[in-house]
Amino acid sequence: MEIIKEKSELKKIINGSILSPLGYKAGGVHAGLRYTKKDLGIILSEVPASCAAVYTKNIFNAAPLQVTKNSISIEKKLQAIIVNSACANACTGKRGLEDAYEMRSSTSKAFGISEHLVAVASTGVIGEFLDMQKIKQGINLLNPVAETCGAADFETAILTTDTVTKNTAYSTYIDGVKVTAGGAAKGSGMIHPNMATMLGFVTTDANISSDALQSALSMVTNQTFNQITVDGDTSTNDMVIVMANGQAGNKVLDENHPEWQKFIELLKLTSEELAKQIARDGEGATRLIEVNVSGCRTNEDAQMAAKTIVGSNLVKTAVFGADGNWGRVIAAMGRSGITFNPEDVTICFGETVVLNHSEPVSFSEETVTDYLKKDSVVINVLLEEGKGAGTAWGCDLTYDYVKINGSYRS
Incomplete structure (x- = not known):
């Protein structure tokens, strides 16, 4: 065609x-x-x-x-x-x-x-x-x-x-x-x-x-x-x-x-x-998660941070439960192995800012919960270290994942 x-x-x-x-x-x-x-x-x-x-x-x-x-x-x-x-x-x-x-x-x-x-x-x-x-x-x-x-x-x-x-x-x-x-x-x-x-x-x-x-x-x-x-x-x-x-x-x-x-x-x-x-087709998955990290010192740093966040079981379960717990994103960032200023991090669930320059902000829990129930969820993390940017993809972690892998040979 x-x-x-x-x-x-x-x-x-x-x-x-x-x-x-x-x-x-x-x-x-x-x-x-x-x-x-x-x-x-x-x-x-x-x-x-x-x-x-x-x-x-x-x-x-x-x-x-x-x-x-x-x-x-x-x-x-x-x-x-x-x-x-x-x-x-x-x-x-x-x-x-x-x-x-x-x-x-x-x-x-x-x-x-x-x-x-x-x-x-x-x-x-x-x-x-x-x-x-x-x-x-x-x-x-x-x-x-x-x-x-x-x-x-x-x-x-x-x-x-x-x-x-x-x-x-x-x-x-x-x-x-x-x-x-x-x-x-x-x-x-x-x-x-x-x-x-x-x-x-x-x-x-x-x-x-x-x-x-x-x-x-x-x-x-x-x-x-x-x-x-x-x-x-x-x-x-x-x-x-x-x-x-x-x-x-x-x-x-x-x-x-x-x-x-x-x-x-x-x-x-x-x-x-x-x-x-x-x-998107992860075993038992119900949502595709995309994590975008920008403002890193290098693209490699951004890719590493994005993949650490999207691979976090706590982040994955939060998305499955539609829980706007941005603390899990921060925790994953902190152990990602990259260097950044922890006093200047901004996090968004979709269009909703939930952390602004490392300061908690008021946001509608209902809006974030509804957003996290969508088929595709985007988490954006912005730093102030440089121009490096990276993206990673994953899925939520569900009860069915355990079921599928508990009987894989059956």
């Missing part, structure tokens, strides 16, 4: 997905790893694509991550990403690694591409082995297509405790041609990147080198995926992978290209939208 009216505009594509960029197919099937739902999916580029990836900082790197790192290291190209849910294939030793390589090999044979052009991703329960007979049978059942149904099948196949699929796409013009980025993701609990129990997949038809793409992804990730938190836990499996197949036909992008910043913004908006969808 063409939605850009002016070549200078960067626009969100209605009903966009990983198939919005040119030259991609996707699909998903029920391989039998889950009871009834789809559990195996694939993204396939028509041609080998430049690629980039970022990975969990958990010292336990699951077998799929190790295989994907190996694939990318050989040529810095990918053509397919194979993903299963229901089993993380993490902490599974030698057999787990062999299974991940077999998953890569089976995919390469089924679609006639070199093994090192296949990335592997898994999500689900840690410490259980993959049922490789079902995996291989499922790979042979995959029939990726370029239609919307292919993207929807893939998005469904990668879910675990998620309640909704996650997708987006944006377009812009670079060198006078339309360039598009689309994404799909999964993630609901155990979310506290650097990375977490989260898988993110971005496709683009931009013409860009793998090195430049890696530079762009690393920078954008720090402002988007690494600024969400649900429960403070970091998983073993998670990563974000970007494929860029060059089908848009723009001149090769790198940091010296005059429209490089357009591509950065395209990738950032795509990543930010996926990150916010993950935060």
Whole structure:
């Protein structure tokens, strides 16, 4: 769907997905790893694509991550990403690694591409082995297509405790041609990147080198995926992978290209939208929380403070209870690790100022309570230390979070 009216505009594509960029197919099937739902999916580029990836900082790197790192290291190209849910294939030793390589090999044979052009991703329960007979049978059942149904099948196949699929796409013009980025993701609990129990997949038809793409992804990730938190836990499996197949036909992008910043913004908006969808779908969550911190000495300080606030269990429970307790925000700020003057802090819940230059102010409790009951809640914190600014996203902490995680394997 063409939605850009002016070549200078960067626009969100209605009903966009990983198939919005040119030259991609996707699909998903029920391989039998889950009871009834789809559990195996694939993204396939028509041609080998430049690629980039970022990975969990958990010292336990699951077998799929190790295989994907190996694939990318050989040529810095990918053509397919194979993903299963229901089993993380993490902490599974030698057999787990062999299974991940077999998953890569089976995919390469089924679609006639070199093994090192296949990335592997898994999500689900840690410490259980993959049922490789079902995996291989499922790979042979995959029939990726370029239609919307292919993207929807893939998005469904990668879910675990998620309640909704996650997708987006944006377009812009670079060198006078339309360039598009689309994404799909999964993630609901155990979310506290650097990375977490989260898988993110971005496709683009931009013409860009793998090195430049890696530079762009690393920078954008720090402002988007690494600024969400649900429960403070970091998983073993998670990563974000970007494929860029060059089908848009723009001149090769790198940091010296005059429209490089357009591509950065395209990738950032795509990543930010996926990150916010993950935060909104936190296990048991009823509200998306956005925390904006400004006036810090550096952007990094602001990002750290924002993430500390949005990750505070006391802040999260206050939002769930619609309690305008700004003291919990101050407490989180104080332990965030950044340096600031505690005598000059302003806090707002939405448009309502609840603390002004560290002086309590009168405000309508009813107004704040009503605001905190909205689907999306914004907390703004203003300091007077500099021009640094940062944003983080999270969700409220509810009774259902305990229910879901108390019976995760049941």
